[in-house]
Amino acid sequence: MLDKNGIAKRIAxxxxxxxxxxxxxxxxxxxxxxxxxxIEVEFQSENGVLGMGPFPFxxxxxxxxxxxxxxxxxxxxxxxxxxxxMSFSMIRGQHVDLTxxxxxxxxENGDIANWKIPGKMVKGMGGAMDLVASAENIIVAMMxxxxxxxxxxxKSCSLPLTGVGCVKKIVTNLAVIEVTxxxxxxxxxxxxxxxxxxxxxxxxxxxxxGEIPEMST
Amino acid sequence: MINKKVANVTEALQGVKDNMTFMFGGFGLSGxxxxxIAQLVKLNVxxxxxxxxxxxxxxxxxxxxxxxxxxxxxISSYVxxxxxxxxxxxxxxxEVELIPQGTLAERxxxxxxxxxxxxxxxxxxxEVAEGKETREFNxxxxxxxxxxKADFGFIKAWKGDAAGNLIFKGTARNFNPNMxxxxxxxxxxxxxxxxxxxxxxxxxxxPGIFVQRIFQGPHYEKRIEQRTVRQRN
Numbered sequence: 520m521l522d523k524n525g526i527a528k529r530i531a532x533x534x535x536x537x538x539x540x541x542x543x544x545x546x547x548x549x550x551x552x553x554x555x556x557x558i559e560v561e562f563q564s565e566n567g568v569l570g571m572g573p574f575p576f577x578x579x580x581x582x583x584x585x586x587x588x589x590x591x592x593x594x595x596x597x598x599x600x601x602x603x604x605m606s607f608s609m610i611r612g613q614h615v616d617l618t619x620x621x622x623x624x625x626x627e628n629g630d631i632a633n634w635k636i637p638g639k640m641v642k643g644m645g646g647a648m649d650l651v652a653s654a655e656n657i658i659v660a661m662m663x664x665x666x667x668x669x670x671x672x673x674k675s676c677s678l679p680l681t682g683v684g685c686v687k688k689i690v691t692n693l694a695v696i697e698v699t700x701x702x703x704x705x706x707x708x709x710x711x712x713x714x715x716x717x718x719x720x721x722x723x724x725x726x727x728x729g730e731i732p733e734m735s736t
Numbered sequence: 737m738i739n740k741k742v743a744n745v746t747e748a749l750q751g752v753k754d755n756m757t758f759m760f761g762g763f764g765l766s767g768x769x770x771x772x773i774a775q776l777v778k779l780n781v782x783x784x785x786x787x788x789x790x791x792x793x794x795x796x797x798x799x800x801x802x803x804x805x806x807x808x809x810x811i812s813s814y815v816x817x818x819x820x821x822x823x824x825x826x827x828x829x830x831e832v833e834l835i836p837q838g839t840l841a842e843r844x845x846x847x848x849x850x851x852x853x854x855x856x857x858x859x860x861x862x863e864v865a866e867g868k869e870t871r872e873f874n875x876x877x878x879x880x881x882x883x884x885k886a887d888f889g890f891i892k893a894w895k896g897d898a899a900g901n902l903i904f905k906g907t908a909r910n911f912n913p914n915m916x917x918x919x920x921x922x923x924x925x926x927x928x929x930x931x932x933x934x935x936x937x938x939x940x941x942x943p944g945i946f947v948q949r950i951f952q953g954p955h956y957e958k959r960i961e962q963r964t965v966r967q968r969n
Contacts, residue, residue, distance in 0.1 A: 583767070
């Protein structure tokens, strides 16, 4: 079974040379730590920066340079700042190659819910609805089950949707799964996890074809 | 040169009344018009509709207006990190319209640019699209969204001049340029008001035509919401 860093490490393998990548808050943010050094990638943050670098050294924080999680950041050589409308032109206009975000629920048809629990938690969608409605390549990073142990990979989402039919791939603590027209297709198992473990933790239709390899990170 | 300079925040906010609609630049606490917000607290105008990506934190930014129950309705994309906001929203005291962040930016830009409405894919098939016109273009579905209408827009820039020209810094730029000229009156506050002619025309982000009033804020707290750092080796 993977921890959050393990999930991020596995997703980092999906990041290819020359990609512009938008990382959501939470596990997705960790992906930047595991991208190979020998490829060129630029991270976009929807509040208006392309070419995000690591956190600043203590004492060098700048209130005017933050990421979408409102964390202080730095920029790398070649970085640029821009306004919010231009930022979403990059996203809506499909200039961003890969979007990695978290989710509360994903359905077997690729629907995603991650912004609201009616009556309990209403934080808002931020840029998530724009991202999922536009991106061609969306990977969800999340735990396979919620804190109560219930599956987050469902036949259909129970929570208000963020987007419809948009998720292409899911990486969880248990598995790598592709979203296909026929349902969740199991691609890889996490170390020490069996196909039955994954079946038991998946409410939606899980397609298992042939030997399922253990993932290498 | 058409002079947009006003003496101070008091003069800049003349005409502000109860039940008006305001737009505020800023993302989180970065690039928020701190002096305009402080003046609105002082004026204690009520029944406001506020268009802002976020709603501040409990004791800073728009959170200060929430404390005094000055806001009737918030139009935002993300409102976490604010307990008083959550309390007022769940109790029904505060009306909240949550909209996608790119839609928020574009509704401001549409108002600035004279477009009454536009189609976006964001929110199609979700409750955000309920009751809205939808249309298919090239096999994909889109939602019709309308330009904002507001009485005042409160903008924060880094540098400006009396002509109303503005330059922003870092990610404090965010929604600020998109909201300039999107309301009936755009009030810009700057950290540094420089003499006319000092700003390089090649470097100006927002030309003064989009700004009606400009003043230099006497002080900026520039609070950091999430201070994240790495250690030196």
